Amino acid sequence: MLDLQDMRTDYMKGTLDENTVPSDPYLLFEQWFSEAVNAELKDPNTMLLATAGQNGQPNIRAVLLKIFDENGFVFFTNYNSVKAEEITQNPKVAVEFLWLELERQVRILGKCEKITTKESLSYFMKRSRDSQIGAWVSDQSSVITSRKAFQMQIEKMKQKFAKGNVPLPDFWGGYRVIPDQIEFWQGRPSRLHDRILYTKETEGWKIERLAP
Numbered sequence: 001m002l003d004l005q006d007m008r009t010d011y012m013k014g015t016l017d018e019n020t021v022p023s024d025p026y027l028l029f030e031q032w033f034s035e036a037v038n039a040e041l042k043d044p045n046t047m048l049l050a051t052a053g054q055n056g057q058p059n060i061r062a063v064l065l066k067i068f069d070e071n072g073f074v075f076f077t078n079y080n081s082v083k084a085e086e087i088t089q090n091p092k093v094a095v096e097f098l099w100l101e102l103e104r105q106v107r108i109l110g111k112c113e114k115i116t117t118k119e120s121l122s123y124f125m126k127r128s129r130d131s132q133i134g135a136w137v138s139d140q141s142s143v144i145t146s147r148k149a150f151q152m153q154i155e156k157m158k159q160k161f162a163k164g165n166v167p168l169p170d171f172w173g174g175y176r177v178i179p180d181q182i183e184f185w186q187g188r189p190s191r192l193h194d195r196i197l198y199t200k201e202t203e204g205w206k207i208e209r210l211a212p
């Protein structure tokens, strides 16, 4: 990826100009993301993920962005969770990053697909042992009787995996959000915000300014 440090200075003035933004939205995202990190925002990799399953009911929750590159935005989760079920029924998702302190939001429309087991394993191995065991224990989104019962399950699982590496559960891994559209929103005075929409085309991206 290109070094976007010079561009950052411009955007720190709080404007977005369709004539000077990079032609590649990933470059702009990378720049905004590093600015959110530098501003020491709490968990700037938090993204809101909206899904809608077969019945069309939208659902939304926070997940953490763990891999970002020109292929898309990757988060990790339980493949049996409600979100996973909804993604199976309808892979179209919406994502929002909200960096209020910087008066910025990024909105993404796209589709979700599972990453490879190899990629999931590579991230799983970087997680703490407790988080690895947590992935095994949590039947995410299922109803549980009590916190106490859950903690007993954790203890059991700790004993089961007392020795050696904790293996990657086959029901746990990453999803990649592959964007069709990415909108960058920069707050401006008097509600005259800057909105720049990137839409994927066969070759590259179309860039348009949207009314605030």
Ligand SMILES: Cc1cc2nc3c(=O)[nH]c(=O)nc-3n(C[C@H](O)[C@H](O)[C@H](O)COP(=O)(O)O)c2cc1C
Pocket: 043, 046, 059, 060, 061, 062, 063, 064, 065, 075, 076, 077, 078, 081, 082, 083, 084, 140, 141
């Ligand atoms: C800041 C934050 C980060 C989260 N990150 C993740 C994550 O990376 N993966 C995940 O499965 N759940 C994450 N969660 C929990 C989800 O929001 C949600 O409770 C859980 O995934 C179950 O969602 P579902 O029932 O829609 O599948 C996070 C919650 C918060 C508040």
